[in-house]
Amino acid sequence: MNDMTPDREERSANLKGMGCSRKRVEDSRFTQGKGNYVDDIKLPGMLHGDFVRSPYAHARVVSINKEAALALPGVVAVLTADDLRPLNLHWMPTLAGDKQMVLADGKVLFQGQEVAFVVASDRYVAADAVELVEVEYEELPVITDPFESLKSDVVLREDLEGQTEGAHGPRKHHNHIFTWEQGDESGTNQVLDNADVVATESMYYHRTHPCPLETCGSVASMDKVNGKLTLWGTFQAPHVVRTVASLLSGIEEHNIRVVSPDIGGGFGNKVGVYPGYVCSIVASIVTGVPVKWVEDRMENLMSTAFARDYHMTGKISATKEGKITGLHCHVTADHGGFDACADPTKFPAGFMNICTGSYDIPVAYLAVDGVYTNKAPGGVSYRCSFRVTEAVYFIERMIEVLAIELGMDSAELRRINFIKKEQFPYTAALGWEYDSGDYHTAWDKALKAVDYDGLRKEQAERVEAFKRGETRTLMGIGLTFFTEIVGAGPVKNCDILGMGMFDSCEIRIHPTGSAIARLGTISQGQGHATTFAQILASEIGISADSITIEEGDTDTAPYGLGTYGSRSTPVAGAATAMAGRKIRAKAQMIAAYLLEVHDDDVEFDIDRFVVKGAPEKFKTMKEIAYAAYNQAIPGLEPGLEAVSYYDPPNMTYPFGAYVCVMDIDVDTGVPEIRRFYALDDCGTRINPMIIEGQIHGGLTEALAVALGQEIAYDDIGNVKTGTLMDFFLPTAWEVPNYETDFTVTPSPHHPIGAKGVGESPHVGGVPCFSNAVQDAFRPFGNRHTNMPHDHWRIWQTANRLGLHD
Amino acid sequence: MSDKMHIKLTVNGEDKEFLAEPRDLLIYALREKLNITGPHVGCDTSHCGACTVTLNGKSVKSCTMFVAQANGAEITTIEGIGSPDALHVLQESFKEHHGLQCGFCTPGMITRATKLLEENPTPTEEEVRFGMAGNICRCTGYQNIVKSILAAASEINSAKEAAE
Ligand code: FES
Numbered sequence A: 001m002n003d004m005t006p007d008r009e010e011r012s013a014n015l016k017g018m019g020c021s022r023k024r025v026e027d028s029r030f031t032q033g034k035g036n037y038v039d040d041i042k043l044p045g046m047l048h049g050d051f052v053r054s055p056y057a058h059a060r061v062v063s064i065n066k067e068a069a070l071a072l073p074g075v076v077a078v079l080t081a082d083d084l085r086p087l088n089l090h091w092m093p094t095l096a097g098d099k100q101m102v103l104a105d106g107k108v109l110f111q112g113q114e115v116a117f118v119v120a121s122d123r124y125v126a127a128d129a130v131e132l133v134e135v136e137y138e139e140l141p142v143i144t145d146p147f148e149s150l151k152s153d154v155v156l157r158e159d160l161e162g163q164t165e166g167a168h169g170p171r172k173h174h175n176h177i178f179t180w181e182q183g184d185e186s187g188t189n190q191v192l193d194n195a196d197v198v199a200t201e202s203m204y205y206h207r208t209h210p211c212p213l214e215t216c217g218s219v220a221s222m223d224k225v226n227g228k229l230t231l232w233g234t235f236q237a238p239h240v241v242r243t244v245a246s247l248l249s250g251i252e253e254h255n256i257r258v259v260s261p262d263i264g265g266g267f268g269n270k271v272g273v274y275p276g277y278v279c280s281i282v283a284s285i286v287t288g289v290p291v292k293w294v295e296d297r298m299e300n301l302m303s304t305a306f307a308r309d310y311h312m313t314g315k316i317s318a319t320k321e322g323k324i325t326g327l328h329c330h331v332t333a334d335h336g337g338f339d340a341c342a343d344p345t346k347f348p349a350g351f352m353n354i355c356t357g358s359y360d361i362p363v364a365y366l367a368v369d370g371v372y373t374n375k376a377p378g379g380v381s382y383r384c385s386f387r388v389t390e391a392v393y394f395i396e397r398m399i400e401v402l403a404i405e406l407g408m409d410s411a412e413l414r415r416i417n418f419i420k421k422e423q424f425p426y427t428a429a430l431g432w433e434y435d436s437g438d439y440h441t442a443w444d445k446a447l448k449a450v451d452y453d454g455l456r457k458e459q460a461e462r463v464e465a466f467k468r469g470e471t472r473t474l475m476g477i478g479l480t481f482f483t484e485i486v487g488a489g490p491v492k493n494c495d496i497l498g499m500g501m502f503d504s505c506e507i508r509i510h511p512t513g514s515a516i517a518r519l520g521t522i523s524q525g526q527g528h529a530t531t532f533a534q535i536l537a538s539e540i541g542i543s544a545d546s547i548t549i550e551e552g553d554t555d556t557a558p559y560g561l562g563t564y565g566s567r568s569t570p571v572a573g574a575a576t577a578m579a580g581r582k583i584r585a586k587a588q589m590i591a592a593y594l595l596e597v598h599d600d601d602v603e604f605d606i607d608r609f610v611v612k613g614a615p616e617k618f619k620t621m622k623e624i625a626y627a628a629y630n631q632a633i634p635g636l637e638p639g640l641e642a643v644s645y646y647d648p649p650n651m652t653y654p655f656g657a658y659v660c661v662m663d664i665d666v667d668t669g670v671p672e673i674r675r676f677y678a679l680d681d682c683g684t685r686i687n688p689m690i691i692e693g694q695i696h697g698g699l700t701e702a703l704a705v706a707l708g709q710e711i712a713y714d715d716i717g718n719v720k721t722g723t724l725m726d727f728f729l730p731t732a733w734e735v736p737n738y739e740t741d742f743t744v745t746p747s748p749h750h751p752i753g754a755k756g757v758g759e760s761p762h763v764g765g766v767p768c769f770s771n772a773v774q775d776a777f778r779p780f781g782n783r784h785t786n787m788p789h790d791h792w793r794i795w796q797t798a799n800r801l802g803l804h805d
Numbered sequence B: 001m002s003d004k005m006h007i008k009l010t011v012n013g014e015d016k017e018f019l020a021e022p023r024d025l026l027i028y029a030l031r032e033k034l035n036i037t038g039p040h041v042g043c044d045t046s047h048c049g050a051c052t053v054t055l056n057g058k059s060v061k062s063c064t065m066f067v068a069q070a071n072g073a074e075i076t077t078i079e080g081i082g083s084p085d086a087l088h089v090l091q092e093s094f095k096e097h098h099g100l101q102c103g104f105c106t107p108g109m110i111t112r113a114t115k116l117l118e119e120n121p122t123p124t125e126e127e128v129r130f131g132m133a134g135n136i137c138r139c140t141g142y143q144n145i146v147k148s149i150l151a152a153a154s155e156i157n158s159a160k161e162a163a164e
């Protein structure tokens, strides 16, 4: 049945299944301004909440006087920690096994911390009332540096004083959170001690922020008559929010409905549970009417979800020929005032232990120390699987530094150390089992596509011309080869607050042959409504145009762990295929009955079951669907529905090869991206148009992080980057056109071989942009400079290297 | 608070009259008083362009203007550009070329793009990038937005030529 006759070709095209660039079904409403985001929700009698936030990074809260605020017409309530205490909601558990103040309980630990929640008739009145709440503070010494924090007598978390054991083992100091060790320390040290060549480097992956265009918010509505709480919000994991809300509030889970409406980008920002969500719920319970809370941009940048902030020190050893023999990595991780990092429970530093990258490294050791400082909590995975951006940046910089140490070309150094195709499945020194890969093919394709040798020649000529004074621009060639680790579960390793990281899909086929499928994930722009229908179309033979995909309403969707860490396609995508296969199995029995043959005598063909060897005898899926509802078929229940909860056997490991060519003006520090080539291997490709869009977007967020975006603090803990004036988001003017390319190495354990792609370009993009900047200065003695490479810092590098003399 | 003002606006061809405080921002009046929720708030500081509307023929960031300043003005928001049965060329083009992902920037983008193509009906790619630099998108990396706008421009122009 595999010959593509014109008839079969047409039927297959009509399905709009996997592999086609189906246009997005979401776009009609968005292009007409008819999206429904949380701030668009309006309910009768709804009140608005707003926070009084701390201007200090570390202070004791001596007193809070609400009187003047409460006297303002329109103000309904002012909540403080004292009001939440009787409900035991003044603190809440974090995803990382720590706890966090919902409202300041005696002290504040970072600038912008939530101190009181004002509830008023409208936004403006709430903002007025915020100004009228009088808070008396007593300033305390501020620590914004994690190294200093570990030496300081100042106790940041007085609530933990005397606790020598934390959620992840012993605490070495009152400002220390955990030490997480992976790999073989003594074995690694032994190799490093006896190596031909050892390269050592310290690097700081600065603090930044996912900054989706829509900020975080929620609308809580407590219906006291029926005892039901409905919560709409910017949640990347609505079911987890429901469970947490139930545990915190004591409201039984069946009485809570959580809805994620349209979400204006997430990038990790909307994984965490924030005080605003909790306060909107409490305020609705207290006032008996719906309460909306939507943060503004400054609040977003100051208080919800930073990313990165890793101080990393590496040692990498190799033979004289460049074969890597060992890797040592230590991280001092700045977690801010509370450890609210969004990682699976057993992974306090996420998947940082993927830091051996794409290379066959026999022995490695990683230790991460988490530290409290007077900065905002968060630690989310900004467009990456848990801490994979940090890991890939680390190894890709170490490779460059090692290449300098060896006097070798770094493309060649990568090539001789790649894990070979025949080594997969490959168990890395730090424990992960890479499912599949073909790195050499991808690398060769990439280098050929950009004419790598030609570029190096051009670069050398440019350096000579620069030395002769004929030009003031240098050329940088940034290389990166990355391996991602995405799609958490499996349940045995990965959970969030005890909930195993499976995902789910439930399908109902309607009598007329169309369908609805509901999933445990939630799109924030990835186009799930389009792509999951494509997976299903291919699996069950019903056109994607006749399949509705629904997500985000916990009353209707099956339980799932949500969308982040590129897990939707690897986990929920697999659940979709598996549920589809259950439908198909039943459809096969129905078809056989209708065709009066044995089950084994029919086979699936695109959109129908045909009698083997007699293709003119068939039943289409439409006919089968109808029969499922109107025929009494012996031994079969009526109806055509299926559900699958999928626990993946392993993660998936997408990879890619990126090359960036940059011209840098040494006198202004302005980099100009001349070319960016991105080859991605995300396994089976479901919708090439959407994949490319994800790559463009991820690369642009990578450009931002590498070239200027940061959350910076001054010495007394003031956030210096609280608006889009100071926090760099590139515009169309700063962003180049990207060239995309691909290879296809399907995941062997995934039902359709897909691996996930949304985050790869960010993971691979950051080191690639950074390597391009660093490479431009390599001929003049540059070894490593920290990101972000904004114009001023690039200028400083040029200056430090004497290029302005 | 302070005394309310009597405001008259024409929004998407409809006359609107309502009371507003002098400090009410235009975006606030549109979204909260008139229930026009197409324009969004992304930054409050006139950087992101999610709140872009057309006011008396000019692209305006409605988060940075008081509704009082707009009194008497004619305003077009995304809701006034095309209809479900007859989408604007730009709306079609954004769909066709995958010019949006989460959709949060899209109303502002398309609203701005309609003006851009009026200001310059035959823009180069560079002119599109410059002309759209007041609108931030976090999802798409702009490549497909630029493509959508250039494609819409040539479609509008060839339709014009055909009509002449
Ligand atoms: S909200 Fe108006 S420019 Fe951002």
Ligand code: FES
Pocket: A213, A264, A265, A525, B099, B100, B101, B102, B103, B104, B105, B106, B136, B137, B138, B139, B140
């Ligand atoms: S599509 Fe999400 S911000 Fe532009």
